[in-house]
Amino acid sequence: MALFEATQLHKRFGDNVVLESISLSFEEGQLAGIMGPNGAGKTTCFNVLTGRYKPDRGTVRFAGEDITGLSPRRIACKGVSRSFQIMNLFDDDSALDNVLIALPSVRRQGYSMWRDLGRDSAAHDEAATILARVGLAGKEHAAADSLSYGERRALEIGVALAARPRLLFLDEPTAGLGSEGTARLAELIAELKRQLTIVIIEHDMNFLFRLADRISVIHWGQVIAQGHPDALRENPWVQRSNLGAAA
Amino acid sequence: MVFTVAVLASTPLWLSQVGLYQYLALEIMIWMMFALGHNLLLGHGGLPSFGHGAYFGVGAYAFGLLQQRADAGLLTGLLGAVIVTAFFGMLVGAFISHKRGIYYALLTIAFGQVFWFAAVKLHGLTGGEDGLLNIKRPVLSLGVADIDLRSNEAFFYFALALFALVLVALWRLIHSPFGRVLRAIKQNEMRAAFVGHNVWLHKWLAFALSASVAGLAGALFAMAQQSAYPNVMSLHNSGFVVMMVLIGGGLVSFWGPVIGALVFILTRDLLGAYTETWLLWYGLVFMLMVLFQPDGVAGAWQKGRARWARRKPTDPARAPAVKHTPREA
Numbered sequence: 001m002a003l004f005e006a007t008q009l010h011k012r013f014g015d016n017v018v019l020e021s022i023s024l025s026f027e028e029g030q031l032a033g034i035m036g037p038n039g040a041g042k043t044t045c046f047n048v049l050t051g052r053y054k055p056d057r058g059t060v061r062f063a064g065e066d067i068t069g070l071s072p073r074r075i076a077c078k079g080v081s082r083s084f085q086i087m088n089l090f091d092d093d094s095a096l097d098n099v100l101i102a103l104p105s106v107r108r109q110g111y112s113m114w115r116d117l118g119r120d121s122a123a124h125d126e127a128a129t130i131l132a133r134v135g136l137a138g139k140e141h142a143a144a145d146s147l148s149y150g151e152r153r154a155l156e157i158g159v160a161l162a163a164r165p166r167l168l169f170l171d172e173p174t175a176g177l178g179s180e181g182t183a184r185l186a187e188l189i190a191e192l193k194r195q196l197t198i199v200i201i202e203h204d205m206n207f208l209f210r211l212a213d214r215i216s217v218i219h220w221g222q223v224i225a226q227g228h229p230d231a232l233r234e235n236p237w238v239q240r241s242n243l244g245a246a247a
Numbered sequence: 248m249v250f251t252v253a254v255l256a257s258t259p260l261w262l263s264q265v266g267l268y269q270y271l272a273l274e275i276m277i278w279m280m281f282a283l284g285h286n287l288l289l290g291h292g293g294l295p296s297f298g299h300g301a302y303f304g305v306g307a308y309a310f311g312l313l314q315q316r317a318d319a320g321l322l323t324g325l326l327g328a329v330i331v332t333a334f335f336g337m338l339v340g341a342f343i344s345h346k347r348g349i350y351y352a353l354l355t356i357a358f359g360q361v362f363w364f365a366a367v368k369l370h371g372l373t374g375g376e377d378g379l380l381n382i383k384r385p386v387l388s389l390g391v392a393d394i395d396l397r398s399n400e401a402f403f404y405f406a407l408a409l410f411a412l413v414l415v416a417l418w419r420l421i422h423s424p425f426g427r428v429l430r431a432i433k434q435n436e437m438r439a440a441f442v443g444h445n446v447w448l449h450k451w452l453a454f455a456l457s458a459s460v461a462g463l464a465g466a467l468f469a470m471a472q473q474s475a476y477p478n479v480m481s482l483h484n485s486g487f488v489v490m491m492v493l494i495g496g497g498l499v500s501f502w503g504p505v506i507g508a509l510v511f512i513l514t515r516d517l518l519g520a521y522t523e524t525w526l527l528w529y530g531l532v533f534m535l536m537v538l539f540q541p542d543g544v545a546g547a548w549q550k551g552r553a554r555w556a557r558r559k560p561t562d563p564a565r566a567p568a569v570k571h572t573p574r575e576a
Contacts, residue, residue, distance in 0.1 A: 050441070076443035088441075090434040101431045102442035106424050110444055111452070113425045163442050 001064065003028040003197055004049075004080075004167055009058035011041075011048055018044045019055070020221035026167065031189070031198045033212035033229075035205070041221045042201045043085060046171055050082045051075040062167065077107070081165030083156045085172040085201075089144045095155055096140040099127040102162035127162065134158040134188060150181040157188070168192070170200045174207055182207060209233070248418065251505060252411050259400050267516075269399040270471070275512045276403070276410050277467050282491045282504030283417055284460025289489065290497035290504075291421050292453045293433030295352040298359020299488055302458035304366060304480030306332045306465025311379035311475045312372070321385040321396070325409075325466050332462025333455055335362075340454035344447050347436060359485050366477040378476025382469050396470075406467050413460060420456070421501060429453055487511065490533055496543025503545040510544065 002025035011019040018041045026032045036042050047053045049060060051072040060068045067075055090098050100106060105123055109115065117123070131140055134154040139147065144155060153173065160168055173189070174182045182204065189211055192198060202208040208215060209229040216226040217238055225237045232238050258272040281303055288294040309331040313319035319327055343354040366373045373379065384402055387394040396402040420426050432439045432446050440446050469475045478484070492498075495507025511529070518525035540547055 052437075052441075072437075072440045073443055073445055076441055082441060084438075088435060088438045090431050090438065092434055093431070097427070101427060101439075101444075104443070106427070107443045109424045110428045110449070111425055113420045113423045115424065116419070116422050117424050117427050118422055159438070159442065 005061045009055045030213040033208040033215040036218035079166040081160045081163040082169035083160040091145040099162040167197045278508040281464035282508045286497035286504045287457045296355040298355040300484035301359040301362035302461035303465035306462030307469035307475035310466035310469045311382045328466035333459040336455040336458025340451040344450040363480040496545025499542045500545035
């Protein structure tokens with residue numbers, strides 16, 4: 001059984017049908033890619049899958065459990081984490097604090113009003129390890145808004161990782177990165193892939209085709225094709241919708 | 248912290264020598280407590296409560312009523328006032344905690360007005376516009392000895408003890424996981440939810456706690472003034488506490504409200520002795536502050552320190568450390 005399964009998702013905003021009927025499933029330990037042109041409903045799809053929007057119809061199941069319509073908080077606590085396309089950090093806090101606040105151990109004692117979090121060295125070590133993992137060693141005490149664009153992208157992933165997810169959604173992680181940054185990110189994701197299930201929305205076809213085990217193409221609010229990257233390159237749908245050209 | 252408490256504790260020794268009086272220190276301290284509690288929302292949670300005078304007033308009335316109708320003693324009265332305010336804080340908090348920004352602010356004002364109106368109109372309970380008069384300062388009985396709090400000095404020391412407790416509790420609170428999550432919510436509510444924090448519950452608890460502190464301060468105020476009247480609930484009073492927090496620098500420092508309350512009440516008294524229109528001048532200063540020094544007195548102090556640290560070439564690592572350590576001030 002798939003780790004994460006969405007069936008027949010339907011979402012509309014007013015008269016605008018954004019998701020017509022989306023069914024996606026992600027296998028444990030695999031890296032799945034989602035691609036499609038602008039406005040195809042990719043990010044909306046992520047938002048429905050991670051609880052930001054409730055779907056009008058359809059179900060979402062994670063690890064055998066129905067999580068349709070649960071709040072982002074509930075879904076996060078179950079082990080689904082995400083990064084954002086438009087960066088979404090705790091800007092005034094240091095990089096370390098950004099990660100720290102997302103750790104499950106800190107979340108569990110979120111109502112403790114007396115203990116000094118500053119003296120919790122276990123949590124600080126854990127946060128520092130995560131920062132090092134995303135390539136931000138040495139930047140622990142820099143404020144998030146003083147980091148460079150690429151570093152903020154990395155921190156965005158660090159915060160998502162801090163929640164210790166079983167499943168990680170990444171929304172356009174390469175957006176705005178140069179070729180060097182993209183290469184570094186590909187390395188990081190290739191390494192993360194060995195430990196957790198990842199789903200990536202991505203515009204950069206080379207990036208996605210190199211990393212993904214399976215790719216779904218979303219267009220007009222529907223999944224128009226899916227399969228192994230190699231098989232997809234040949235797919236007439238993909239070629240016709242001008243996606244193959246970029247690949 | 249020790250410094251603040253020590254300075255306050257020593258006031259009876261020198262205050263009259265510089266031409267001031269003990270009651271002033273008492274009032275400043277009560278406002279400091281109120282402002283510190285308010286800053287839990289405004290500064291640490293980014294939650295603009297512009298009707299906080301209501302909870303100060305509820306505390307004052309609750310203390311007075313418990314004393315006059317239920318014959319409550321000192322500690323029972325204070326505890327009762329805190330519980331009553333906490334209850335109203337939880338009630339109002341339940342209506343507003345899913346909001347943020349301007350909507351949050353507007354709702355707090357609306358609820359603040361409800362309380363004020365109730366205080367004016369419920370004659371039977373609150374004494375209407377006259378308020379509750381003749382609230383006594385009960386005797387503090389410690390088992391071995393009874394302490395009379397009728398003199399301003401004795402009452403001042405009693406209030407100082409409570410103030411120190413509140414100070415320590417709030418200090419611990421903002422450095423605890425709860426306080427840090429609140430700080431995260433202030434910066435980015437959505438991300439806080441997506442990493443698994445219960446945003447609503449944190450905001451609600453913060454509001455209830457902040458209202459409780461206001462209630463305690465209000466109860467002390469009722470004892471200090473020996474009365475409770477609708478004016479303490481007015482939009483005016485709610486505005487004063489916001490001005491104290493902002494001028495002091497509550498947005499960047501734990502100590503902002505303490506500085507702000509001191510500056511505000513001193514200005515009121517010193518400037519007020521010369522001119523009726525002191526609030527006009529104070530308002531002008533407030534406007535200039537917001538325009539040119541929005542981080543308040545504490546912010547100016549931190550900036551000065553950062554600049555000073557940068558000038559020392561031997562220790563370059565200090566400058567950023569000062570900027571991003573809110574507990575320094």
